[in-house]
Amino acid sequence: MVGLKQPQHDPEWHLKNPRTRKWMVQCVTCKRWGYRDDAPAKFFGRDHLIKHFEAMKLDDRGVCDKCRGE
């Protein structure tokens, strides 16, 4: 696919695609989306997730590190 112009993958794209969706998490407090910090080193769409989101670790209530820290 190198050289082909691809449409920009926006955050919506990652949610609709089950191959990236399965690694995504959402904080219940700030509603931000991120990708699981224990996601494997290689999987489909990882490059896109890293570009658009940050690693996010939720606690058992579904709250991210940043919300917990404040």
Ligand SMILES: [Zn+2]
């Ligand atoms: Zn949060």
